[in-house]
Amino acid sequence: MRASRIIILALCILLLPIRSFAEPEESQSFNVSEYIFGHISDAYDWHITTVNDHHISIPLPVILIDGGVHVFSSEKLAHGAEYDGYRIAAKGEPSEGKIVRASDGTRPLDISITKNVCGLIIDSVLLVVLILLCARWYRRHNVLKEAPTGLAGLLEPVIVTIEQDVIKDAVGPEYQKFSPYLLTAFFFILINNLMGIVPFFPGGANITGNIAVTMAMALFTFLAVNLFGTRHYWKEVLWPDVPLFLKAIPIMPVIEIIGMFTKPFSLMIRLFANMLAGHIMLLSTIAVIFLTVKLGPLINGSLSLISVLFGIFLDVLELLVAFIQAYVFTMLSSVFIGLAHPQPETH
């Protein structure tokens, strides 16, 4: 009991600076949707924090292909400025927040290193370094004589669990061909999910909650399923074992072909929606602190306490969700790959 009281007291003290920082915003009305969408959307610069109305952000390179390659810093476009014939579309325009031609507001081919791309690069480098360091341990040690230590000891149980319990069971006897892809997908999603929870610079980008990212992941699974599908699989798609009238007017083949696309589509939507919802929930909870500033110190303080406690709960929940979503994506991808490799004995 005493411990919990101390924790609550400590949280109250921790809340004091948040309140004082929140004070200046009282003058401008706090826009929740702007606040939330600002955090979950992609951006051309990486906004780190705002101290006394002074934005601290990392400018990122803008790359446009529009009759030649245009590369410049996103700093040049800050605050609605126009540069090289381009500007960031203002609020209310069709491609709001994106770089458009200053003349007619149309989009050039835009492959800028945005906040999400930058986050992807950071997380990917981190992942590659982690896994290669782990692999180096196995190269340098005799696995028959030594138990894995350090990073290898940390990652090995996860790798073995995913490979043996998820991939092997779902894919079937040919699992070794697919396990590098599925393991990469698992760890890629996991590290991006986890980094998305970290609230400051190298993390905090809403990567796996972005539909382009999950779309690419789903696309890779789609390719892994269909490029390596066996003849049995294609026969099941195009000429399934159903009464003739169901495939003469191609009802079943059409359904099966639609199914080919709905499977990765569901993967895309599941991961995207779960991670996005997690971020929105967390941000909304934190937004309560800023929203209630106007209601006076008592309500603001007590609601802040509640929102911090709830925020801790949500953060912990998000840790679980980060793992579960990576796990589910890997498991379903494995299942889809396994379905594309039907075992002869079942027919």
Place this chain on the structure above:
Amino acid sequence: MSLITPDFGLLFWMVVIFGAVFFLLAKFGFPVITKAVRERSEHIEQSLRAAEEARLSLERFAEDQNRLIEQTKVERAEILKAASDERNAMIAKAHEDASAEAAKILRNARDEIAAEQELARRELRSELSALSVAVAEKIVRKELDTADGQKQLLDKYVEEAVQSQVN
């Protein structure tokens, strides 16, 4: 809503980055780890099997040993029994031999004694007969001193002779 429309730039970079990550990890990362782990689990499996085999052979060995011990015990008992039988037989035979020998010795002794006795008897008899002849001679000489006596003796002889004739 830009939230649910995938952005081409990000999609492009995502494909490039994930492709690169996949290439690196699938070539230098995961296969190394999974191969090592598989190797180890195979090794563990083999070791377990070898241990099981060793345990079985040890068990078999112990069984063999026990059987050998049992067999040895039986053999020892048999040998002991045979030895004791032989001993008993030897003793019995020795007894027999000894008693036969003793009987033989006894018989010989008896025969010798009997022979000795016969000899002695014969000697005694001859001596006795000589003595009796001498006594008879003396008696006869004395009786014949008187005529009456001579006559009587003659009668007696006649009578005896008649009697033996009748018989």
